[in-house]
Amino acid sequence: AQRVTQPEKLLSVFKGAPVELKCNYSYSGSPELFWYVQYSRQRLQLLLRHISRESIKGFTADLNKGETSFHLKKPFAQEEDSAMYYCALSGNSWGKLQFGAGTQVVVTP
Amino acid sequence: DTGVSQNPRHKITKRGQNVTFRCDPISEHNRLYWYRQTLGQGPEFLTYFQNEAQLEKSRLLSDRFSAERPKGSFSTLEIQRTEQGDSAMYLCASSLYGTGGVQPQHFGDGTRLSIL
Numbered sequence: 001a002q003r004v005t006q007p008e009k010l011l012s013v014f015k016g017a018p019v020e021l022k023c024n025y026s027y028s029g030s031p032e033l034f035w036y037v038q039y040s041r042q043r044l045q046l047l048l049r050h051i052s053r054e055s056i057k058g059f060t061a062d063l064n065k066g067e068t069s070f071h072l073k074k075p076f077a078q079e080e081d082s083a084m085y086y087c088a089l090s091g092n093s094w095g096k097l098q099f100g101a102g103t104q105v106v107v108t109p
Numbered sequence: 110d111t112g113v114s115q116n117p118r119h120k121i122t123k124r125g126q127n128v129t130f131r132c133d134p135i136s137e138h139n140r141l142y143w144y145r146q147t148l149g150q151g152p153e154f155l156t157y158f159q160n161e162a163q164l165e166k167s168r169l170l171s172d173r174f175s176a177e178r179p180k181g182s183f184s185t186l187e188i189q190r191t192e193q194g195d196s197a198m199y200l201c202a203s204s205l206y207g208t209g210g211v212q213p214q215h216f217g218d219g220t221r222l223s224i225l
Contacts, residue, residue, distance in 0.1 A: 009149075043112075043216050049211075086152075093211070095157075095211040095212060096154050099151030
């Protein structure tokens with residue numbers, strides 16, 4: 001069965017410090033992995049997807065198929081990065097998403 | 110385009126009543142998804158439409174739930190004989206069918222259902 005695990009419910013970091021959000025998945029095939037973000041009082045929105053290999057708002061994520069992980073990283077956290085972050089997996093061409101439980105990031109000055 | 114629109118934003122009803130939610134996707138998007146989110150959890154997939162065809166339903170979607178997407182435009186999600194456990198945020202998302210991998214989904218603000 002496919003599963004997405006985000007082990008940290010809450011991550012508190014100081015502004016300027018590095019931040020890493022962990023995401024591990026289980027899936028028998030070759031899934032597509034995503035990070036979605038929800039800022040306070042805003043709707044859920046895509047942050048980045050593994051096939052794009054982009055850096056969005058300073059965030060990067062590398063798919064490690066050996067460790068079945070897709071951790072999200074940013075070298076210098078900013079206060080505006082405070083949000084709820086969800087890792088998600090899609091295992092079929094229809095795009096159905098399986099989400100993790102989410103990690104709340106709080107960046108303090 | 111204001112993005113995905115969901116109505117109502119909040120719905121409070123008594124147990125046993127029927128409720129219906131509406132989702133208006135981004136106009137050119139032919140794929141539409143419904144998810145349910147409870148406190149402390151990520152969204153859980155409920156059902157998927159490609160144009161007007163409902164192609165997948167989760168086992169979470171009991172017989173009391175029904176979804177439609179007539180003419181492949183807006184969609185409705187109806188819950189009959191609501192139960193306490195139906196209290197949740199119901200999210201709608203849409204995307205465009207395309208090549209180059211799974212296309213990003215655009216989410217609405219959701220409808221928060223509270224069962225008294």
